[in-house]
Amino acid sequence: MRVLIVEDGAFNAFCLTRLLESVCQQAQVTVVGDSLSALNYLRHNTPALVIVDGHLRAGDGLKCNGPALVDAIWQTNPHLPVLAWSDCETMRHAFAEIFKQYNKPFNEHTYWPKVVSHERIRMSFSYLLRTGSGSFEPLQRSERVEILHA
Secondary structure (H helix, E strand, O other): OEEEEEOOOHHHHHHHHHHHHHHOOOOEEEEEOOHHHHHHHHHHOOOOEEEEEOEOOOOOHHHHEHHHHHHHHHHHOOOOOEEEEOOOHHHHHHHHHHHHHOOOOOOOOOEEOOOOOHHHHHHHHHHHHHOOOHHHOOOOHHHHHHHHHO
16 A cells, blocks of 8 residues: 655654554555655655645745645545644644545544554544545455454
């Protein structure tokens, strides 16, 4: 399962990568540090999931924060599963507005705080599998079993 993490903090990206790999050993994680790199990656790849940080400190104009990036992603790929990842209440509200605009559920399975447990990751992956969200549909049976029973 390919996962794109958009996070400008190297330590946060490292920790989340290790958590994802411990929940799903078949996870192939790519980390980019800004929205332009994320959009470039998505032009050439289709991950099963994109995890987006709220505050991206990159100076790339209007798309330098997570909610604006999610908006740009869903303009071209509305079925791509996205998880918002932030502790900031302002960002949480901004993400919620973008999810609402695209008629996407915004709940504990699609929004994670920065400190996220293995269990919450498993529950979110199971939720995305059950709801058939976008790129989660074609996951191999072995990946589904690994995620659901990890």
